[in-house]
Amino acid sequence: MNLPACGIVILCTLLLAAPALAGEAPVTRTIADIDGDGESLLMVVLSIDGMEIGGIIETLPGGSTFEGTDHPPAQVAVSDGRAMFSVIGEGEIRYTITMPSAAGTGISGTWEDFLNETNGMVTGDGATAAEEQASPAPPPASSAPGALVAVAVVGLLLLCLHAGGGRR
């Protein structure tokens, strides 16, 4: 198999895998800037789909301050630049942070589904490209489909290289 053909195969594999990757993350983030003066007041919305009982950790940008949330107080903890939420049936969590304009904009987050025993990265606004495609962050309780896809892609790549080498 030559390299262009190999590239097409990998591209097709990624395209086929994309819905699976998107579908497996039960927590997605959207961010809206609701105050443009000097300091930014950001509204962060975590949308939760298919995770009945779980936990979310949001790591806030340096210099930012957690202002508040609509989540029940007993289900929230904030410390060391992290906002932690327990999820028991909720479909959405809203929280606000203030951030000096000089601060970075990246928010990273992880989720863990305690019933399905899966975990991974929060995707959406604020997440880096790496986080969007990342496999579970903490030690996985069980293998996730996304990780399998990643292994498959790597395997395919090795297969392509091996096939190419064989012809030489």
Add this chain to the structure above:
Amino acid sequence: MKRRILLALVLAAVLAAPALAGPDAAAIPGDADGDMHLTRAELAGAILGYLRDGGSAGAATGRQDVQDAACVYSCWGGTPLEVTDSAGRETVMVRPLRRVVVFNGETLETLRSLDFETERIVGIDKYSMEKSAFFPEFQDAENVGSIWSPDLERVVSLRPDAVFLYATISTGACDEIQAKLQSSDPSIRIFRFDCYKPASYMDEVETVGAITGREEEAARFAAFYTGIMDRIAGEVAALSEGDRVPVYFEYYDEYKTVATGSGYDEKIRLAGGRNLFADEPAEYPNIEPEAVIAANPSVVIKLVGKKLEFGGYRGGDAAPFAALQHQIMARPGWWSLDAVQQQRVYLIHSDLLGGAQHFIGTAYLAEWFSPERFAGLDPGTLHRQYLREFQHLAFDPLTDGIFVYP
């Protein structure tokens, strides 16, 4: 003696190391006030505690604790699950099952019907282990021996949270296993089920479904099972005693039959037959050859498997079946029997009649006893459906194995 010393050492090690013995088996994880009711606030607190600690080793709330708490809250409403097994023993569960040892193949098969996670079954009995074609996914599980010769050191070393044993057969051996395990580690829960008797199977499926958190799967399987058995019962209910087909059922040994009290007699009746030797005093009596000739059965059923080791999930060679049928029909004096005259001598493998698949075997009996009434029952297709949908096996009973003959 050496085995006893080894067992004592293993037990001592487990009892002396609470960390190894696992979490508190008597408390609901996350139940902060210990009132045996996990509230929403307590669950939220347990989750936050876990998130704060990052699930690190030595954390106050571990990942498995939170997972178990989530299960108790979601599946059982935050309260312990009280179950009664087929031996009438009550057990209070405060956590889902994670490490299970199964000593009876019928329960193992039932667990698979309910989609219980394979990786949670850490040990199985030697006979199930030997059925590699039927239980291929358990070949890497630990072999814990049989109920007659259990490897209790191995069982204890597996640190199971539950062990499954028979309820009403081999009770002496099962009682002994239960007593030894519970005296060594009281946190091991013992569940006693048969999973092969038509009269109790559906109750057992429901209870096992509750124990394993597989209620929906249990209901789905129960619908499949009762759909078959209810159809047979509905047709048979219309039969008078005189309409029932007179049957001679022969066990593996020649002229060893079955009587009232045996599972096979129960299945003959369920299928619309009349067991000609039901009134014999023993459940598995030996009879004189002349008695069969005098009784003149309309149908003869011969059980194969185990002692007559061919067919079933081991392969699809019809030759031994044909030879045995020929041999039976050629017995001295049998040429005059209605069953022989009308070519109604059937062979059935014990896999289909003696275990959890008894409903498929009963369907075959019903079809043989009353071909017109059960013309559309198609037991072979039901068998295939059972293996594919509930056992998740690629094995096709219509092409890969022989279970009945002809």
